[in-house]
Structures are given as C-alpha cells and as structure tokens.
Amino acid sequence: MAFGNQQSNQSKKDQPEKGALFFVKQKRSDRSPSLSGNIVLSEELLKIAGNLIRDGKPAKLSLSAWENTSKKGTDYYGLKISEYKEQANQQKQDDELPF
Numbered sequence: 001m002a003f004g005n006q007q008s009n010q011s012k013k014d015q016p017e018k019g020a021l022f023f024v025k026q027k028r029s030d031r032s033p034s035l036s037g038n039i040v041l042s043e044e045l046l047k048i049a050g051n052l053i054r055d056g057k058p059a060k061l062s063l064s065a066w067e068n069t070s071k072k073g074t075d076y077y078g079l080k081i082s083e084y085k086e087q088a089n090q091q092k093q094d095d096e097l098p099f
Contacts, residue, residue: 016042019066019079039079048083060084 019039024032049059062084065077 007064014040016040017081019081020068021079023075023076025026035077037079038078039081041081047084 017040019037021035021037024034024036027034045061049061052059062082064080064082068076068078070076
C-alpha cells in the first residue's frame with residue numbers, strides 16, 4: 001500500500017509533538033496491533049496535561065496523522081500531537097490536511 005511521495009525526514013524523528021506509526025510486519029497473534037510506533041511529548045504538553053489532571057479533568061490532546069513513505073520505501077503514518085481545543089479543533093485539523 002503506497003501512500004504517496006512524501007519522504008520521512010530523519011532529523012524530525014525526535015522533535016517534540018512528532019511521532020510515527022508503522023505497519024507491524026510480523027504479528028504475533030490475531031490480537032496484535034496492526035500499527036506500532038511512538039510520539040515525543042514536549043515539556044509544555046506534559047504541563048498542560050498535568051494541569052488538566054490536577055483540575056480533575058481528562059488529559060485530552062489532539063492527534064493528527066499523515067500517510068507517508070520513508071526513503072527506504074516503508075509506508076507509515078507521521079503523527080503530530082497538540083493541545084486539544086474544543087471550538088477550534090475541527091477547523092485546525094482541516095487546515096493541517098496536506099492536500
């Protein structure tokens with residue numbers, strides 16, 4: 001399954017609020033995840049989440065994903081995490097679409 005012409009940028013792999021999900025090539029069982037990866041959280045986002053939890057609220061954050069292909073030809077989803085904002089969330093997600 002090819003996602004397109006976007007190439008991964010190795011220098012961005014450990015940037016705060018960025019991450020990636022890759023397809024699992026060898027699943028151990030039917031219950032194994034189809035995708036696996038990670039995301040890097042900044043101190044700022046952790047403070048936001050901590051303040052919400054301290055106030056008795058869920059630590060809800062926004063997550064966006066883009067279909068990408070690495071330089072080696074591996075399909076993956078590039079991720080971005082950000083502060084969740086109730087009113088502007090849908091418009092922000094629409095504005096971040098890569099097409």
